[in-house]
Amino acid sequence: MLTRREFLARSGLTAAAILHPTAWRLDAAEEKGEDVRGKADSCIFLWLGGGACHLDTWDPKRKGDGRKVAGSAYDAIPTAVSGVSVCQHLSRTAKRLDRCALLRTLHHDVIDEHAAATNRLHTGFATTGTLVYPSVGSVVAHQKGARQEGVPAYVVMGYPNVTRGPGFLGAKHGYIYLTETDVGPNGLVRPPDISDARQARREALLEKVRAGCLEKHRGDEPVADYSAVGVAGLKLAGPQFMSAFDLKNEPATLREVYGGEFGQRCLLARRLVQSGVRFVEVSFNLNFVNGTGWDTHNEGQQKQHVLIDQLDQALAALIQDLEGKKLLDRTLIVVATEFGRPAEFDSGGGRGHQSQAFSAVLVGGGLRTGRAVGETDELGKRIVSRPISVPDFHATIYAALGINPARRLYDGDRPVPITDAGKPVSELFV
């Protein structure tokens, strides 16, 4: 007997379905509840791997001295939202903070290893050994598919990680990835020594070989299905979608506004969203600036302001660019990290890990932005009001994208809630 999932997978197996999967049929009676009012249709998920310090970015507190006196490392500045301040190195984003919602009371209980915390922020669950949970990107890809046919639903700019993967949803809801914006994804980019003429010769030869194979295996579904995705694949790797990766098509001035490689990734994310990709995860990749990236133990802290500045430049540029192209209301930008860092400094002037209170940001996406949700104590150590759990955070993202956060996914026949009892942050919805 096939499981329900296998049955659906087989029955829906056309080339189009592979690239544009439809949501599962759902038992509506079981999933009433949440009122989904989100209007966004795409998501750009900026990942600050390593654990970005909330005190030095979105939740500034009284200043410390980098040694004995605990506190923020930088001055706070006012923003476009009265009563809400951010760190001085976020001056460009501060001017556009009315487009942002600061979530200052995220929390969970994993601190000792980045992978486990990163897994929590991407999947919303702890590992159990009975199933592998899908990442938020894969859930969105699974629920909504790509916005355009013949385009992948989910792209990652960064290294392949289990936590970014599709888990029990299966490989077709996984991502394609790239590690350098000027190279593109492995498999989609034709090798440089293959000219158009050679490619044409190759495809003509393959056409003959494939026809012979299909003739020999007439009526043999598995062969026909694989052959179909082969045809779809060559189309995907064709000029129509691949031109999205060519940043040279953007005005030089705009590329400069976005800044360095992280900015270029954000620009590429916008282009991918425009071409129909549903969910783009962009990892912050400027770790070499300070050695440690956002994981600012010891001397990593010294040049953290350069990271913040690069984030600020790219994020502000992305907000402005999307707004100028009338895409901000339907594109949700998420700025997330696996945990925050404590107000105290370590012996090398850096900071350890802190997961009981830290910040994330949601931008645009048709949300009621221009506010900070949740409050931490005077050194950002504990939550004073309005805690936001990781499942709440995911429920908010799903709701913003029009996905019912009370929905169930299926691992075979087993129902799995899309979030672990998460509730959307209602303040952000009209």
Added chain:
Amino acid sequence: MIRTPAWLVLFAGLSLLPAAPADENPVKVEVLEGIPDKRAWSLDGARTTESYSEPGFALVAVPRKFNTRGLILDRSSPFVLRAEGKIELPAGEVRLLLRSRNSARLFIDGRLVLETGFIKVGGSHEAVPNASIAKEKDLAPLPMGHQEKLTKVRLPGGAQTIRLEAMVGGQGLRPELGEVYVGMARDNEPFHLLGTSVSLGVESWDKYLARSRSRHQSRDRQARTEAQTEEVAYWQRRHALARRELTDTPAPVVPAVAAGTPVFNPIDRFIGRKLEDKGVASAALTDDHTFLRRVTLDTTGLPPTPAEIDAFLRDRSADRRAKVIDRLLADARWADHWVGYWQDVLAENPGILKPTLNNTGPFRWWLHQAFLDNYPFDRFATELMLMEGSVYGGGPVGFAVATQNDAPMAAKAHVLARAFLGADVQCARCHDAPHQPFKQKDVFSMAAMLAREPLKVPATSSVKMNEGGRKPRVAVTLQPGVPVSPAWTLTDLVNADLPADVLRAPRDSREQLAVIFTSPRNDRFARVIVNRLWKRYVGAGLVEPVDDWNDARASHPDLLNTLGRELVTHGYDLKHVARLILNSHCYQREAKGDGGASLAPENRLFAAPARRRLSAEQIVDSLFAVAGKEFGAEELTLDPEGRQRMSEMLNLGTPRRAWEFTSLSNDRDRPALSLPVTQSVIDVLTAFGWRDARQNPLTVRDETPTALQPLLLANGTVGSRITRLSDDSALTDVCLEDKSVGDLTDSVYLRVLGRLPTAAERETCTELLEDGFTKRRTGAPAPPRTLRKRSSVSWANHLSPEATRIKLELERAARAGDPPTERLTRDWRERMEDMLWALVNSPEFVFIP
């Protein structure tokens, strides 16, 4: 006593080494254990646990230590290797060189001459060391994390006693020896290995290393065989008992079939009878090419070589298929092809960097060994459940590990029940199963048997009642915190009535559980295993799904019972049952569709086996086999220096088969941590259904076609390497051979697709390749083999900007792949590459014929 295998003597005879049997080597080596774990040379309390010999003063492999079950054990950490021998030395001044990873000492006649320092443990913020250029010319480069010391001494001439000591492990480090050796040179002569005339130049040293390590491997095999004599006898007794138990129960009657029904062995009678009853004709027998490709892929995981195809076709005897099956079942690659399957089913999930995502130890090495030795399957299951041996060195105890899992033994109980009993107790891990007869208490009772103590359900592994006002749809009858005693409660599934004298530790609940699973009175075990084999070879199970038998019925209950009995009466030998299936007409018929896997049992007829796609591992292994290339992958570690703690960083070695790869996922997004060639292979594996995380057990992978699969073969780094005619490609050699276009086409088809081209295909190829064919060879000489590039990046220095720069450069080099040969004209080469590309990208390549 260690006997040198004949091939080794032959091999040694060709070298510069004296062709002495291994135990007559001049350098005696002792393994000293029980040394205090200090960064100092205090050998108080050291005891010699093993002795062997080496041809020279080089220590590059440590003999494996085995327990009485033949399982790999850890040596005490640290331990010391002490090599000693009296050799003739020249008179006058000589230069001496000592290389090692951890501290080593060289003595001449008791006098300390050279000493290297202890490993600096830990670190991540260091600078990248300078490229490892040897200080002396004609010396192999210094490997990562190694150190060297040089000195000059004046020797009197004549026989002197040399002693070399090397410290291994300690401080929680992995017990990696690295390369420890002493070189000697006179004046400006090049260095040679002390005690031999082996040059220490890169090529000669590499050869010595390979030879020495393979000699150790055969020694280890021998030692393992000797260590487990008693264990083998125990299982022979158990199998005799099993046969006795079974003689009391009636065997199913083999049905009669009509004259026209094809019958190769009794399997075909069970299958044929049902086909006759349903009035369905079976598919035709495959042709010889198809059969050989199918059976070779199914047993070795690789396609047949042109030589294997040729040998098979030349054999005109009536039983040539049976003969080839016997040859393949005896092939060592049988083990390689099984490891990936059990890694999935048993959720082997090692993490090479600070593993926290329900990771296990790397018990892959035990899996491989078990299939290499063709363990009886009841022994396989028992050893796994007893969880002994080395945690990080590959023992089945690695299965016991479940990092950051709140109830590891409950997770293991789930894996075991599913693997060996076809009982899916997944739901009952956290609550009573809604659709199966399993309660959470059943799982925790079993878990407690594994744990050998009462267990409590953690609150995090329970379903909270009334949360959010909604009533959960599942029942929780076991409250968190209540202790559950070790007990077998699933008596409806398997009776706990055990034969006498089987338990070796009768009070040990873990062994009790192993015997409940594997006792001959548990026919469910045997049936589940033979059904797994059937599914693997025929593509659909007699029972579906193979790992969840709760509601399932067998399509052919008598066949299932017969195969189960065959397993038990033949000492639980998987190869015996495999031989039966592979020799059946049922297996050898033309394949189509899903083989009935999706049908109800009464309609599953096996008129034709399923059309199966190659597994991810088969695809990757086949690609590289076709091109005759090595992966060229990096060592699977982020700590090639061996300076980080074993619990945080593993080294899984340099992969030679696809199952050996492991996830590089580390959630850090640091280019300095990338292993680019490895990643390019993992990209292909992952796209085709290999799991980069095996947090849970799985039998049937998700092999849904996706656009990325053909794309990675068409445009990806690996696909390009395979189809490019580079100097290290065997296909380049094929193209350079003196033969006609037609013959070349034939050999390429045989190599890539295991069959000859059709007339139309041959014509297409001739048309494409004829132009410039006679002048395709440029006469350029074959370039020397390029040495693999070693990177100096490791965890200890990966945060430095230089590490990022080096790795980004290596990523670019990996993407560029292997450069094309200059021995073929460019224009002709490109046309040939395009033809290869079309063949590799044909759907035919990724399916079992």
